[in-house]
Amino acid sequence: MKAVKAAVIHKRGALEIRTFPKPVLNDEELLVKVHMCGICGSDQHIFRGDWGEPYPIIPGHEFVGTVEELGKNAAQKHGVKLGDKVAVEMILPCGACRWCKEGFYNLCVKDREEGRQYGCNISCTREPHLFGGWSQVLYVPSNAIVHRIPDHVPWHRAVLTEPLAVTVRAVHLTPPKLGDTVAVIGAGPIGLLTAVAAKAAGAAAVILIGTRDERLALGKQLGADEVIDFRKEDAGSRLLELTGGRGADLVFETAGTPQAQKDSLNYARKGGTVNYLGLTGNRPVTIETDNQMTFKELKLQTSFLSAWGYQGAIDLIASGRFPIEKMVTHEFALDEAEQALQCASNREEKAIKVVLIP
Numbered sequence: 317m318k319a320v321k322a323a324v325i326h327k328r329g330a331l332e333i334r335t336f337p338k339p340v341l342n343d344e345e346l347l348v349k350v351h352m353c354g355i356c357g358s359d360q361h362i363f364r365g366d367w368g369e370p371y372p373i374i375p376g377h378e379f380v381g382t383v384e385e386l387g388k389n390a391a392q393k394h395g396v397k398l399g400d401k402v403a404v405e406m407i408l409p410c411g412a413c414r415w416c417k418e419g420f421y422n423l424c425v426k427d428r429e430e431g432r433q434y435g436c437n438i439s440c441t442r443e444p445h446l447f448g449g450w451s452q453v454l455y456v457p458s459n460a461i462v463h464r465i466p467d468h469v470p471w472h473r474a475v476l477t478e479p480l481a482v483t484v485r486a487v488h489l490t491p492p493k494l495g496d497t498v499a500v501i502g503a504g505p506i507g508l509l510t511a512v513a514a515k516a517a518g519a520a521a522v523i524l525i526g527t528r529d530e531r532l533a534l535g536k537q538l539g540a541d542e543v544i545d546f547r548k549e550d551a552g553s554r555l556l557e558l559t560g561g562r563g564a565d566l567v568f569e570t571a572g573t574p575q576a577q578k579d580s581l582n583y584a585r586k587g588g589t590v591n592y593l594g595l596t597g598n599r600p601v602t603i604e605t606d607n608q609m610t611f612k613e614l615k616l617q618t619s620f621l622s623a624w625g626y627q628g629a630i631d632l633i634a635s636g637r638f639p640i641e642k643m644v645t646h647e648f649a650l651d652e653a654e655q656a657l658q659c660a661s662n663r664e665e666k667a668i669k670v671v672l673i674p
């Protein structure tokens with residue numbers, strides 16, 4: 317394969333298929349043949365230009381694939397061999413800034429300055445172009461963090477590595493203590509996977525708050541002990557009922573709407589913790605800090621991207637615990653990328669996780 321086909325968002329709301337030359341590798345670089353790439357809520361923001369995207373972009377940060385080509389020293393550098401199943405972390409840390417050196421590579425200064433996230437903020441005008449998962453081939457530079465996925469893991473589980481890593485990071489930042497009740501707001505893919513991660517981390521009870529019967533039903537198979545449909549009942553009162561009038565010890569907000577971020581503060585008990593993982597697309601949120609936070613001595617944590625989360629996610633995926641592959645409801649070919657995006661955003665046909673197979 318000399319030319320590589322990829323989907324490109326070239327301006328707000330416009331996507332087309334383009335071809336790129338296959339990159340010529342330096343010693344510590346490799347190429348990954350993309351087998352599957354999930355479509356994420358962030359991809360909708362990127363399609364709409366909510367964060368001032370540097371178009372044209374090849375989207376896609378939830379990719380998994382196999383090692384297709386290795387530079388001279390790349391096998392040793394990255395600990396992989398040809399044909400290995402791999403996930404590559406979606407951030408490409410510079411490794412030189414203060415935050416990278418201290419391990420906070422999701423906060424790398426170069427990310428804000430020039431874009432360091434696959435599929436999110438790197439223009440495909442940057443050479444060698446292939447910085448997104450909606451492509452047949454992904455370029456992996458020497459500073460990338462490459463993780464091997466065990467051979468036995470099916471692609472439909474493996475493809476959830478990145479979103480699960482997002483939730484593993486969040487749970488690492490605010491882990492449940494023994495006996496804790498965890499509320500998860502939002503029953504989208506990140507909410508469902510947060511239920512998985514919280515349960516795996518030892519939460520005594522997980523309460524999933526969201527909408528749509530099929531998502532909540534799946535949530536029950538993915539670690540949620542109780543589900544609340546906030547369109548059918550008052551989530552706040554039901555949560556109090558389930559927690560002996562206290563509220564949840566720990567709340568993960570994954571919906572990323574201003575209303576959900578505001579409400580989530582009310583779901584936590586006095587002295588409890590709320591962790592925001594959802595992104596609102598920069599919409600303002602109005603909260604009453606006295607009533608909602610200070611009078612309760614609430615702790616508010618945020619969690620950004622998936623750093624430190626990949627290995628835990630892969631271990632959990634490889635364990636076979638929790639039928640997360642049931643989240644993958646729709647598959648599309650690369651040529652159908654726009655249709656796939658549509659399917660994911662309209663939630664047609666009860667879509668939960670839509671994937672592309674380039």
Ligand SMILES: [Zn+2]
Nearest residue numbers: 356357358377
């Ligand atoms: Zn994502």
Ligand SMILES: [Zn+2]
Nearest residue numbers: 410413416424
């Ligand atoms: Zn850095």
